[in-house]
Amino acid sequence: MSAPRSAREAGLVACTRCSRVWPMGTERCGRCGSHLVSRDSRSLSRVWAWWLAGLMCYIPANMYPMLVTSTLMSSQSNTIVGGAIELVEHGAPVPGLIVLVASVCIPIGKFIAIAWLALSVRRGSRAQPRRRQHVYEIVEYIGRWSMIDVFVVAILTALVQLNVVASIHPGPAALAFALSVIFTMLSAQAFDSRMIWDRIDEARA
Amino acid sequence: MAEHDDLAQLIACPHCDALYHVRLPEEGERAVCGRCHSVLIRPRKRAGMRIIMIAAAVAVLVVGAVWFPFLRISRAGFSNDATLLGTALSFGTGPLALLSVAVTLMIVLLPLTRALLLIYVLGPIVFDRAPRVLARPAFRLSEALRPWSMGEIFALGCAVALVKVADLAQLSFGPAFWMFSALVVLTVVQDRTLDRWSVWQALEPQPLPPQDHAAAIADPASRAGTPA
Numbered sequence: 001m002s003a004p005r006s007a008r009e010a011g012l013v014a015c016t017r018c019s020r021v022w023p024m025g026t027e028r029c030g031r032c033g034s035h036l037v038s039r040d041s042r043s044l045s046r047v048w049a050w051w052l053a054g055l056m057c058y059i060p061a062n063m064y065p066m067l068v069t070s071t072l073m074s075s076q077s078n079t080i081v082g083g084a085i086e087l088v089e090h091g092a093p094v095p096g097l098i099v100l101v102a103s104v105c106i107p108i109g110k111f112i113a114i115a116w117l118a119l120s121v122r123r124g125s126r127a128q129p130r131r132r133q134h135v136y137e138i139v140e141y142i143g144r145w146s147m148i149d150v151f152v153v154a155i156l157t158a159l160v161q162l163n164v165v166a167s168i169h170p171g172p173a174a175l176a177f178a179l180s181v182i183f184t185m186l187s188a189q190a191f192d193s194r195m196i197w198d199r200i201d202e203a204r205a
Numbered sequence: 206m207a208e209h210d211d212l213a214q215l216i217a218c219p220h221c222d223a224l225y226h227v228r229l230p231e232e233g234e235r236a237v238c239g240r241c242h243s244v245l246i247r248p249r250k251r252a253g254m255r256i257i258m259i260a261a262a263v264a265v266l267v268v269g270a271v272w273f274p275f276l277r278i279s280r281a282g283f284s285n286d287a288t289l290l291g292t293a294l295s296f297g298t299g300p301l302a303l304l305s306v307a308v309t310l311m312i313v314l315l316p317l318t319r320a321l322l323l324i325y326v327l328g329p330i331v332f333d334r335a336p337r338v339l340a341r342p343a344f345r346l347s348e349a350l351r352p353w354s355m356g357e358i359f360a361l362g363c364a365v366a367l368v369k370v371a372d373l374a375q376l377s378f379g380p381a382f383w384m385f386s387a388l389v390v391l392t393v394v395q396d397r398t399l400d401r402w403s404v405w406q407a408l409e410p411q412p413l414p415p416q417d418h419a420a421a422i423a424d425p426a427s428r429a430g431t432p433a
Contacts, residue, residue, distance in 0.1 A: 004223040004224060004225060004239060004240055005223070005224050006217075006221070006222040006223055006224060007215075007217040007222050007223075007224045008222060009224075010224050012212070012215070012217070012224065014217030014218075014219065014222055014224075015217075015219075016219040017219070017345060017348065018401070018402070018405035019216050019217055019218070019219050019245065019401075019402060019405075020212070020213070020216075020217075020405065021212050021215045021216070021217045021224065022212060023212070030410065031341070031405055031408065031409055031410070032341055032344070032345050032405055032408070033341055033342060033345060034345065071373075087365075087368070087369065090372065092368045092369075095364070095365040095368040095369070098361070098365055099365060129221075129241075130240075130241060130242070133220060133221065133241045137220075140352075144352055144355060144358060145358055145361075147311070147355055147358050147362075148358050148361055148362045148365065149362075150304065150308065150362075151308070151312075151355075151358065151359045151362030151363075151366075152362045152365050152366045152369070154292050154293065154295050154296065154304075154308050154362075155276070155287070155292050155295075155362060155363060155366035156366050156369060156370065157292075157295040157296065158287040158288075158291045158292040158294075158295035159276055159278055159285065159287045159292075159366070159370060160278065160285070160370060160373065160374070161285045162278070162279075162280055162281075162283040162284070162285055162374065165280055165281050165283050165374075166280065166373055166374065170295070170296055170297075170301055170304070172300075172301075174296070174301065174304060175296075175300060175301055175303060175304050178304055178307060182307070185352065189352070193220050193221065194220070194221055194222040196221070197221040197222060197223075197240065197241070
């Protein structure tokens with residue numbers, strides 16, 4: 001099977017929401033009403049803006065406490081990493097690892113992956129477009145799962161309110177972390193993955 | 206409109222912009238982009254009816270899960286019930302109240318909104334009526350909300366939180382917990398059943414001429430079609 005032509009090469013503009021094609025220059029998709037652009041030239045600046053916002057929120061998210069646990073004797077505050085390590089030490093390695101992966105590995109991997117994708121589009125890259133597309137899909141799919149730590153804090157806060165015996169309160173890092181996840185999700189959504197494939201289109205043209 | 210009719214026979218991969226002639230795969234098969242391997246078309250038998258049923262069940266379960274107690278812990282004579290809404294709103298006042306709003310949206314309001322939107326959009330289609338006036342913006346909204354509806358992530362969060370609490374106090378599950386678990390499974394099934402392209406096709410202001418459509422269905426091909 002010969003390599004397919006892109007809609008842009010055929011003088012058409014495609015709707016990324018419903019995959020209908022229209023003549024180049026059409027403003028709105030006649031089927032779903034989405035705004036049409038062949039390639040979103042401002043896509044990269046939006047990617048970087050959300051990326052930076054996400055990174056700026058990720059730093060305080062790791063410095064401030066996520067959870068404050070008060071029991072009869074003591075009060076203890078945990079950061080994201082501290083809480084996960086404590087879970088592992090308490091003999092619950094699997095949930096500890098889930099939290100560690102969801103709130104440390106995934107966010108950091110996401111920052112690196114989005115930056116790499118955005119740079120590779122601008123500079124041109126020797127990496128296979130298919131591999132880059134794959135990375136993008138993983139980033140889009142997995143990014144939401146970082147929110148799990150915020151939900152854990154919400155459940156614990158609502159549940160563990162046993163007067164003086166034990167109580168748990170959220171720390172400021174919860175807000176910073178949630179914002180960081182939301183911003184990086186927006187950053188990934190702003191990326192126009194069709195640009196990954198443009199280099200080979202141009203090379204063939 | 207001749208030109209537009211021709212364009213209706215084409216499909217562009219939303220991920221890599223590759224252009225294809227539409228050739229409907231058989232029931233249960235998938236049309237895949239030959240370049241980036243995204244799934245383009247995935248028709249399912251009676252998918253519309255199934256999705257409406259699931260959406261109705263989701264709506265009922267969300268309301269139920271909000272109403273009934275979710276989890277209960279007890280230790281040393283003290284006990285505490287948590288409802289789903291209480292969990293979502295647990296961040297209290299101050300700047301953390303923003304989080305309460307976000308969590309309420311993600312685990313209660315958005316799943317409910319998406320279920321209602323899908324019923325609104327697909328209802329007339331399933332019963333062979335003309336789509337509703339706002340069906341197209343409604344489906345667009347439902348699709349835009351999809352990544353922000355995080356029921357399944359909340360469910361995994363429950364599991365982690367339960368392990369954390371287990372050595373602190375005694376735990377018991379309320380009916381809402383089981384409702385919410387069912388809801389998560391249903392939502393995943395729903396997303397697997399929903400074929401976006403078929404829905405948009407059904408919402409097309411001028412549907413494909415019937416004879417072309419029949420020919421397309423008769424053509425057995427698992428790929429999206431021939432490069433245009």
